[in-house]
Every structure is written in structure tokens, then in C-alpha cells.
Amino acid sequence: MKKTRFMAIILCIFLLPPAMAADRPSKPMPAETPELIEQGHEIYTRRCSFCHGLLGDGNGPAADYMDPRPRDFTLGTFKFRTTQSGELPINEDLFRTVSRGLSGTAMQSFDRDMIKNGLTEDQRWAVIAYIKTFAMEFADPDFDPYQQIVPFPTERAPYNEDTIARGKIIFERAKCWECHGKLGRGDGLKAFDKTDDWGFPIRIRNVTHPWKIKAGIEVEDIYMRFSTGINGTPMPSFVEALTEEERWDLANFIKSLQHKLTGHQVLDVRSIDGDVPGDPDDPRWAEASPMDIRLTGQATAAPRWQNASIEMVTLKAVFNSTEIAFLIEWDDPFKDVVHKAEMEFDPAAITPVGAFNSYVQANDMIPRQLETFRDSIALQFPVKPVDGTRKPHFLRGSGSQPVHLWVWNADLDAQDMPAVTEAIARGWKQPPKLQTAEQQQITSTAAWDQGRWRVVMKRPLVTEDKIDVQFVPGKFIPMAINAWDGSNGEHRLIMSVSSWYYLTLEAPTPPAPFIYAGLAILFTGLFGVRLTRKAQMKPEQASAPDRESEFT
């Protein structure tokens, strides 16, 4: 009896669904009474006002530094809804956004099930009641959003090859690529210099990076985005142009474009016969195993930057007896091949102690435009071989622990000049120091196509130079990346950085494991044969073993 009860409990625990976060309310919004609004006002003051402003106009003290800017609630224009284009959101839409947050933006989840000090369901309703007081439209019955809900299709085709293929045809027919690019990387012809209703520049979403997709990455979420449009932006609604089924297929196709990160932290570098590939289009790259590296805005040292555009770099490498070659790939919707040094930002005003803020503003301090700064990428290695896990600091090392930078510059590449400069950095406080002409040994080839840079860098495995990284098979060599997107205003410390990763060159397997494995097989085999013989001699017919049934 006891046993069965115990088993039943275990079974119950096993079968329960994992704890789900509540982005759907358990009950409808309570009546928007003055008390509820006052409670919401208090929560808003403590939790929301620093970004969205005391007046709800999106002008809080932190707002100037972030892109996208916090929502201005006073206009009643909300991006993420389940209502027709141009309409207000329903209460549940606001509840979903407050609960889940918007991925890739400064708006995080406020759901107490997700964040320990988040807001309860009642608190979220209270703050929503207060937010709705900022825009008069919410009080006007003519704008009732519940009359404008966009339904989900009754028949939802499964996510499979057929629906994805059908969705791809619709992607082409509906001209999604004009803005989002043929491969969804946000590099369409019409992509640059789009502005929103507030006049702030917006970038077209690269739909292949799921962590940047604000209002959800599932097929349902994607379906809603082009069924409702994104108010205040050039993203239209396709509710008239496409049927429900077509939009569902299109959502399946967009879902299929989402990149899956590789997840590992050691780049496996294999040896190849013959020359290492010098061109990004060399078919032999297909055989090298890739490693995705996540990057983020450089915020460790002033000038700080929280709006980096390059958030992932994919790396491959191969070597032969004399050389190593890296293939570095990253998405960048615009090819920026000029550099105007005189336009560079002077951080002197924002770096001293007690300056207003040490972050670079999203729009007013630096030009985020075409034809101003170059695209660039740098591989970073420790100068000294590492001792255990001890490394230089990931941001440019330090005086006693310098790092070696291989900086590729798109402007030099475009002028057919040697595009990679080797430099030594001793901390972020002074710029990296270029090595002498004879120490520059890296050659490169680059190509930009469909919103993606692909750069090959090549260098001898071992150099004479004492302050260069040396590639010895079988060793773990730390490696990090710095990246700059010129048309995003990036240059110098206004850049993307990665933490340390590793690479290791494959070393031939020594003979010992083969020898020991062979011996193990031999001994276990003999032991098995001996056991069998012993078994056959056993009790009943203990006399002579039956030779005929013996293992042969």
C-alpha cells in the first residue's frame, strides 16, 4: 500500500508539466478604478519611470542611451499587438509585453514567476491601468481594440518542409526581401535610413538572430507580427494582401531562418593536406567545424556602448605544416568601406568622474550613418602562452599581460592594401600599438554578400617574433573577438566584444591509447574464452569436457 502511494507521488511529479511563466493572465483585467491606477502609479514610479519618463513620454534619464528607445505611451502607438494595424492593443497584449519583456531590448520580463523581485499578476494589471491613462485613446469607446482583434487561422499547418517551402514562395511574392533581404538578414535595398513615427532611425530586423526578435520567436508570434503590422514603424500589416493560410506558411518559413547557436567554447582546428584555403569561397571550408561566438556592447570602459550591432561571429580554422587560416563570418547589413577619422568621437566629455553618464548616447553623440566609419573585425590572442586558466583581461589585456590583435579593416581591403594590421594592446587605456612593417605577416581576403562579411586571415603557424601568438598543436590557445559596424557609428572602444574562447590545433593521437586498447581487448577476450571453458566442464558432466560444443 505504502509502496504504491510512493510510486504514485513519484509518477505525479514526473508527469507534471514544467513550471510555466504566466504571460497570459489567469483572469481578465480588473476594473480600472482610481485606487488601481494609484497603485499602478506607485509601481510605475519605482520600476518604469527611469526609462519611460515621469510623463510616460519615453524620456526617462536612461532613455537617450538605448536603441530602441523606450516606448512613448502618450501617443497610444504600440508595436506589439494582436489587433489590426494602427489600432490600440488589447489589455492582454500589454500584459504579455510587461510579463515577457521584449527580447534584445532594455525591456525585460517583469513577471514574478521569471524574476524573483518581479511584479505579481495584480501588480502588472495595476501598472497597465496607469500606463493606459497616458493616452486619451484608451478612454474613447470608438477606439475599442477588442473590436479589432486579428484571429489566428482555424487550420494551422504543421511546421515542416512543405509549409516552409510554401512560405518561402510567399516571402518572395510579398516582397518581404525588399527590406529584410533575400536571406532575412535585414539587408534589403530599402533598409537604411528608415525612421519611426518619432523620427528615430530604425534598423530592419535580421530575422535569423532569434535573441533579437522582440515579441517572441514562435510561429504564433511571427504570424501576429505581419498580421498586425508594427505600429509606428514601416512594417505593414499583410492581413489584406495574404490569406490566413499564407501568413501561417510565411511564419513557418521565417521560423526556419532562425539560427541555432553551436554552443561549444573550443574551436576544433583540423590539419589539411596542401595549401590552406586563402579565399572565403574555397569549398574546403565546408569541412571545417564552425564555432559561434556571441558578442556584446563594450561597457567595461568608457566610452561605453550598449547598442552594438554585431552580436555573433562564426569562426572556422584549418592548418597545414606551415600555416593557419581563419574564416570569420558575421552579419552586417551594410558594407562600410570608408573611414573618416575626423568624425571619430572624442570621449573626453563623458569619461571623467562625475560626468553625466559614461555611455555613448544612441543617436546624438556619434554619426550612425553610411559612408562614415569602416567595418572592422579583430582576433585577439594572449601574447604570452597561458599558464593554467590564467589569461589577460578579455578587454585588451593589461600592462603585464599584453594581447596580440589582428585587426582587419574594410577600408584598406577596398583599396587593395594589406587589410590586416597586427598590434599589441596593453589594456584599454591606450590605443593598441601597431607592430613594425616586418612584423606584419597576416594576409587576408574578404567578401561581402547578402548582408554578411566573410574574411579569411592567414599567417605562418610559428613566427620569429617574440610578441606574437604561436600556434602549437595540442595546446589550448585563448581567443577573443572585437568587432565594429561602421554604419552603426562604431570605432575604437565603441564596439562589440566577446569573452575568451579557445582554439586548439589537432595533434596526432599518440600510440599509447591504441596499445592499451589492444591489450584490453586481448585480455577480456581470453578471460571470456576461459570462462566458457570452465562453464563447459561444470558439475553434471564434470568428467570430460564436450569438445564438440566448444567455442570455435
Added chain:
Amino acid sequence: MKNLKVGRFGSVVLTLLIVYAIIKWLIPAVSRQITGLPFPLTVPGTLVFIYMLLTIVALFMYVTFSDESIAEFKAPVTRFLRGEYGILPRNAVLVIVPLLVGWQVYDTMAPQLELPASLRIQHPSSNFPGEFETLENPLANPSPAEVAAFIQQASSGQPALIPQLMPDMEAWLSENPDLPWLAAIATAPVKRFLDELESGNVDNANARTALLEKRLFEGRALYAMNCRPCHGDSAGGDGPIADGLKLRPIDFTDIGTIETVVEGYTFWRVSTGGQALPLEATPWDSGMPEWQLNLTEKERWMIILAEYDLAEKTPRIPESH
């Protein structure tokens, strides 16, 4: 077990399989229910080894407690080796088992791509300067003189706020010209204080609470401007630029973070940042800035005051007290 007719050998094999299944799948599945985290907690390899070893020892005792029991255990093995269950399965086992053993030996001996293990101590104290141990947040306990000055400021038309909050405050004042500036901070302690101020009957304790509320408001603004990009809106270590950092920004709402250290320690970490950490705390992986280069001492204390409040935590009390 006997009435199921699996025999002694069968029950030993079954027990091993069940124990392994519990360790490998049931415990992680249950852990997921208990922690509510979106991923299971797997049992570490060494622990799996110890559990399986204990099970084998127990089973060995179970099998060897009498001669009959040993004989019963051995009978099906012997029959199998004699080929009574078929010659082909027996020969197959005799070939496959040595190969599996050989593969295991090769696998453990061959060089593998594994990260050098990196152990990290989260609250290192080897280079924590002693004088910080007893530091108190100068903003946490306003003096009577500070409270009196605050009452004066509240009655005046001139907001007494950090400059970072002034543009938003001025916009608010132009929309609300009839309200005192402090009313922009629409929280219960401030409202109570403003009511008392209007009636001319100010309770000093309430004024002190309102002053702390104003300081928290300033601290939260500075937190939102400086710390939020990494540590997140709600101090959950989940800011928009946190994902690219392999050593994730600390989640202050987690137990065992800011509540296990004294305020002076938090002040030292905020002031000197990741690069001042001792080697056991892997300073090379920390993106934490050296904030003394950019924020005044007062700004840093304001942020710390607000950070504990936002995370719903209190600092540890210094031991000398």
C-alpha cells in the same frame, strides 16, 4: 522478485538498470520540478560512479550471502556460456564485450578537446582591503540635520535632485505647475510626508522615510543609466547586453550574492571592478567596470542603496558590530 521468475541473475541485472535509470533520468526530471528552472540538474559523473559502485557492492553481498544463492546466480551464466541459449548469441557476446572494453580504454586515454577546468571563487577576500569591512553607506542613515535640510528643500520650489534626473523632472514640473516637485515621486512615503508638510505638522520620522525614498529614486535612476544594461531592469543579471558575456553579470535577487557580503564589500566591488579581483576569481573574464573612474563616491553609494532595495535584500552586518 522471485515470483516474477526473473531469477537471481535477472534481478541483479534489473536492479542495476533501474538504479541507473533513476540516477540518469528520474533525478534530473524531478529536480526540474523542484527548482522550477527550465533545465534539469544532472547528477555529476563522479556521483553516478559512486552510486553505481555502492549498488554493485550491495548486490554482491546479496548474491554471496549463501552458497545456494551463488549457485542460483551463476546457473544462467553457466548455461549461457555453454551455449544452451544458442551458440550465436554466446559467441556474439564473447566478441562484443572485449571490443566494448577496448573502446572504453581508448576513449579514456585518447587526448580530448576539453576546456581547462576553471574554478571560480565568487566572493574572494584575499585582497579585500580591511578598511572597507566596516564601511557604512553614508546615505542609509540621514542625520537630523539632513532631515531638516530636506524639509526645507521640499518646501522650496527648487528640486534637490541629481542632475541626471533634472531634465525629466523639469518636463514633469511644466506639466504639473501646481504640484510640489517632490510629488513627482508618487510613492506612499512621499505622499504622506507631503500631506503633513501641507498641513504644517511634519513628523520627523516620516520626513526621514521620505528622504530615503528620494535617495532610492536617485539611486535607481543611476542604476538604470549605469548598471541596468548588464544587470537588468530588476537586478536579475539579465540585462540586454548580458548574453554576450560568458561570465554572466550577477543576479542580485539570487540568494548568496549581495546579501552575504557587507556593504563595504559591495562598495569595493563597484569601485574597483573586475580587473581588481584576485586570481582565484578569474578577473580576466569579468566585464565589471572600475566605477571609481567614472562615478563619484556618492553616486556609487546611491546605486548600492537602490540596488539592495530593488533586489529586496539587506547587506550582511559587519562582524565587529
